[in-house]
Amino acid sequence: MHNKNTYFRSALAAAILAMAGVAQADVIPELAAKVPAKIREAGVLTVGSQQTFPPVEYRRDGEDFPVGVSASLLAEITERLDLKLEYRQADYSALIPGLEASRFDMASGGISDTEEREEKVNFVNYMMSGASILLRQEDADKYKSIMDFCDDAISTMLGGRTIMTAVEAASAECEAAGKGPITAEQLPGAPDSRMQLDLKRVNGYIGDFPALVYMISNTPDKYVIADGNYLLVKYVTSWAFPKDSALTELFQETVQGMLEDGTYMALLEEWGMQGAALPEITINLPASKR
Numbered sequence: 001m002h003n004k005n006t007y008f009r010s011a012l013a014a015a016i017l018a019m020a021g022v023a024q025a026d027v028i029p030e031l032a033a034k035v036p037a038k039i040r041e042a043g044v045l046t047v048g049s050q051q052t053f054p055p056v057e058y059r060r061d062g063e064d065f066p067v068g069v070s071a072s073l074l075a076e077i078t079e080r081l082d083l084k085l086e087y088r089q090a091d092y093s094a095l096i097p098g099l100e101a102s103r104f105d106m107a108s109g110g111i112s113d114t115e116e117r118e119e120k121v122n123f124v125n126y127m128m129s130g131a132s133i134l135l136r137q138e139d140a141d142k143y144k145s146i147m148d149f150c151d152d153a154i155s156t157m158l159g160g161r162t163i164m165t166a167v168e169a170a171s172a173e174c175e176a177a178g179k180g181p182i183t184a185e186q187l188p189g190a191p192d193s194r195m196q197l198d199l200k201r202v203n204g205y206i207g208d209f210p211a212l213v214y215m216i217s218n219t220p221d222k223y224v225i226a227d228g229n230y231l232l233v234k235y236v237t238s239w240a241f242p243k244d245s246a247l248t249e250l251f252q253e254t255v256q257g258m259l260e261d262g263t264y265m266a267l268l269e270e271w272g273m274q275g276a277a278l279p280e281i282t283i284n285l286p287a288s289k290r
Helices: 002-019 037-042 069-080 092-100 161-176 190-198 209-218 247-261 263-270
Strands: 044-049 084-089 106-112 121-136 153-157 183-187 205-208 223-225 233-242
Touching: 037 044, 044 092, 069 084, 069 106, 069 121, 069 247, 069 263, 092 106, 092 121, 092 233, 106 121, 121 161, 121 190, 121 209, 121 247, 153 161, 153 190, 161 183, 161 233, 183 190, 190 205, 205 209, 209 223, 233 247, 247 263
Parallel strands: 044 084, 044 106, 153 183, 153 205
Antiparallel strands: 106 233, 121 205, 121 223, 121 233
16 A cells, blocks of 8 residues: 555656646756665655645645655656655654654655754755735836835744744834835734735735745736845755765756756746755855855
8 A cells, every 4th residue: 555655646746847838858867876775665755745835845635745846856866866756744843853863754844944953963055935926917116125115114924033033133224214114014814915915915925935825826917026035034944864875966866856847947937946056066055054
């Protein structure tokens, strides 16, 4: 039964790529030969994933196999490495502890590389992301960055200290330039915050870039992201690996090859995430070092 599910999942991953119009690679023998012996013998790569972060990695209603930009990339990677994919659902907070306890070979689903986390695990950085500003479509030409909100108002979720620190710094810069401050309306949840934008009580809603991309895909002709892919606060979306795993370097090499042959960008474009593309696939290079 285990093998049947594994092959079903691999076939479904292939179907997703085919529907996206992206050609799958053949096995690349020189890369497949570098897969750690234990994983190569099993023929399966196990992935810890929260599966709740659209459009990065999530499960649609009624389906049991994750989809999203990360899932599509992982399907392509494992094709090149001659492996099958097996996902193991875990809460976000349990992903790194799960790696440390050897519950899976790698962790995925929207993990940010930070210097503190690098003390426990290694990261392969595959997308730039962060907090962006959602606008009503008619205001696309008016607002390009947070500095266009001097003497204006934005909304965001309550408790986003990193975002508020950036807004407060920009507001101080507005006042130093003789302009009005930025007013920030903080509300308990994302729907409430976005509603302020819909009601025109504010002119921008600050939220997570991938979540905003997904929102736009479900509400065409209504919203845009400021300047297409403006990031107020940056972080690097990554896959995590145990400190002693040879998969870290192998994944970096494989995805760098996908970047160079065009597959990487094609898969990001299929999920509307081309604005998050990195110019180079790196290891342990968080936003704080960029």
